[in-house]
Amino acid sequence: MRTQKRATAYLPNAILIASMLILPALTFAQELNTSSTRRSWGYAFAGAHKEERYRFVSVAPYHVEVDSTVQFSRAGVGWEWLTFKGLAIGLEGAGRTGRAESSFNVSYHFKDLPGFSRTIVPFATVGGTVSWGIGDGGLALGEGDYNVGGGVSLWLNRRLGPRFEIRKYGDGLREGAGVELRVGVTFR
Secondary structure (H helix, E strand, C coil), X not given: CHHHHHHHHHHHHHHHHHHHHHXXXXXXXXXXXXXXXXXXXXEEEEEEEEEEEEEXXXXXXXXXXXXXXXXXXXXXXXXXXXXXXXXXXXXXXXXXXXXXXXEEEEEEECCCCCCCCCCEEEEEEEEEEEEEEEECCEEEEEEEEEEEEEEEEECCCCCEEEEEEEEEECCCCCCCCEEEXXXXXXXX
């Protein structure tokens, strides 16, 4: 109950920040050059993270054993809209064991970099993630976390290409938090 109140307290702030980012982008004048540059694109992904569990053995000198495994963490889809230059806003929906997640992100795509082909587009992203769960009382809003990361989209085709990303969720203390490697496909 306490986490639901805390998470819903952030909702008005998230809406305010989202409107502050979206509304100025809508006021930009239309470009006269109607080139074939797409202003939006989607992506689908699957992620895996390395989980480490520590076990302390109480013998002198103290010894720590580490058991690490790579596990599937989440899969989902997202959509990004280019607002100004390389700045984009995005929405994402994902699922992981027992939970659904929704994210709002702001990203910057470093397109047309000197020395890079137009097919290679690195990006950096930051945003917020909210978990949703289904329990005895129905659908409930979970904890809100931040996410930050970066990656690259490879436009090997005009409409399709692979996407690779590394993203950090939350503070790293809870289940589902930590660093995740995401592999997917980008499409227009």
